[in-house]
Amino acid sequence: MKNNSFFEKVYQVTQLIPEGRVTSYGAIARYLGAPGSARMVGWALNNAHNLEEFIPAHRVVNRNGLLTGKHHFPGPRVMASLLENEGVTVENDQVVDFQRLFWDPNRELPADSLGNL
DNA sequence: GTACTGACTTGGG
DNA sequence: GCCCAAGCCAGTA
Numbered sequence: 001m002k003n004n005s006f007f008e009k010v011y012q013v014t015q016l017i018p019e020g021r022v023t024s025y026g027a028i029a030r031y032l033g034a035p036g037s038a039r040m041v042g043w044a045l046n047n048a049h050n051l052e053e054f055i056p057a058h059r060v061v062n063r064n065g066l067l068t069g070k071h072h073f074p075g076p077r078v079m080a081s082l083l084e085n086e087g088v089t090v091e092n093d094q095v096v097d098f099q100r101l102f103w104d105p106n107r108e109l110p111a112d113s114l115g116n117l
Numbered sequence: 118g119t120a121c122t123g124a125c126t127t128g129g130g
Numbered sequence: 131g132c133c134c135a136a137g138c139c140a141g142t143a
Contacts, residue, residue, distance in 0.1 A: 024126090025125050025126080026125065026127090029138090034139090035126080035127095036125095036137060036138050036139095037125090037137090037139060038125035038126050038138080039124085039125050039138060039139070040125090040138070040139055040140070041124080042123070042125065043139075043140065043141080044124095045124060046124060047141095057124080060124080061124090062124080062125060062126085063125075067124095068124055069124035070124090071124080072124055073124095119143105120142105120143085121141105121143080122141090123139105123140095123141095125137105125138090126136105126137090126138095127137090128135090128136085128137105129133105129134085129135085129136100130132105130134080
């Protein structure tokens with residue numbers, strides 16, 4: 001198990017995001033113990049394209065609920081479409097009721113949901 | 118080996 | 131309430 005890597009954790013947490021919910025890079029980074037390394041979360045997801053495993057990166061947005069990473073998807077409409085497909089309303093590249101749909105791993109997820117910390 | 122950029126966040130003015 | 135600057139780590143030039 002190499003889940004101890006920061007990147008691997010990001011992938012795990014991202015896959016653990018419930019359907020119809022969204023979270024922010026900072027929340028994941030903070031859950032991993034790196035509140036200031038929010039950029040690394042995005043970088044990890046960028047690397048996620050290299051993985052054979054599907055990563056619901058469309059459920060990860062910035063703290064404003066804005067789909068900042070939609071431009072990195074196969075299509076600029078893929079991210080919003082996937083979110084809307086899961087019941088998340090996206091308007092003007094921004095998640096509606098983001099605060100309500102916000103899924104905080106630090107609050108909703110146990111401290112050892114990654115398997116073995 | 119140094120410099121810049123990048124799917125971000127937070128704090129200060 | 132809005133704008134500017136710093137911090138973070140890794141990859142690429």
